[in-house]
Amino acid sequence: MIQTIPPRSGVAFELRKGESLRVIDPQGEQVADLVAFNRHDTGEAISSGRSIDYASRIYLSTGDPIYSNRSSVMLRIGEDTVGRHDFLLSPCSAEMFRILYGDDKPHRGCFGNLAAALAPYGVQPDAIPTAFNVFMNVPVDPATGAITVEPPLSRAGDYTVFEAQMDLLIGLTACSAGQSNNFAFKPIQYEVISHG
């Protein structure tokens, strides 16, 4: 059953080993911040630093593992109709909207949405890692290292599948940052697929 995450909000749910999570961009050019924790020990979480190191690549897609801070494979990327995601940037947050956008009364952002959704599971805000930013399009200038946040390459109906390699707690958002989604706040959809 396909679930909808309304614009600028987030959810948390369990994903069991062997299940797959399909993250869908229903309208195109939207981003979903994805974090994952070991369901049985939330001190273990996805690690951009380890995943990028072991892949020797900052852009991950089909076949690539997403490792934890203990170097276990938490998720493996399955079918991916987009092929460009970001794993460098923190979830957008009230502080980010103040610093980069100059907002006086900032939205709590994906960070605040993840913190609220994960709180019932005992995950503290400090423990929220750099997210795997599904569909986020962040080119890097190789000479200066400058990054830009460009409109996602996803079109309506595009999706990426993540296969759970252990029992997980997932946090997932419809991104709250204008720049990430070409300045139109849109929903995200997802589906948990049980095999067998």
Next chain:
Amino acid sequence: MIQTIPPRSGVAFELRKGESLRVIDPQGEQVADLVAFNRHDTGEAISSGRSIDYASRIYLSTGDPIYSNRSSVMLRIGEDTVGRHDFLLSPCSAEMFRILYGDDKPHRGCFGNLAAALAPYGVQPDAIPTAFNVFMNVPVDPATGAITVEPPLSRAGDYTVFEAQMDLLIGLTACSAGQSNNFAFKPIQYEVISHG
């Protein structure tokens, strides 16, 4: 007073607000993994995701702040005679040496050295963030996102200064990974400079 960190080892120490830390490469082409925590609340630590986001750049140098997971400025980079560092990759670890180097009996790496040095301060291994990898030279291919670990640009005596913006607990290593340092394990030196 200049301190020496022997090859493939690490230290932890306090750095007070207003003090500066000068990290020196005494022989050239060596890397030092740097992590920092709020001295009074070690749940706050440096964040590559927030620092890269707010700088809009993956390569940080003189004048750039290093932010925490709470978006506070923890360190500011001062004089920097090298200008190329990495903030993408996790500290090398036993798991990394197994996965990337195929080592059967791997060294505990910078991660193990940081964990041991930080344990007396109550910092758990799970809480060690992606390090600011001083002098580490990691070019990115903009089309594929492929990264390579190249010899550092540092020559003997080069250094980078970090100015503490709050009371900090610092973890610092002489890197244990061959590829980071052009395959010669070397020491790192550092100096704490008190102003006034």
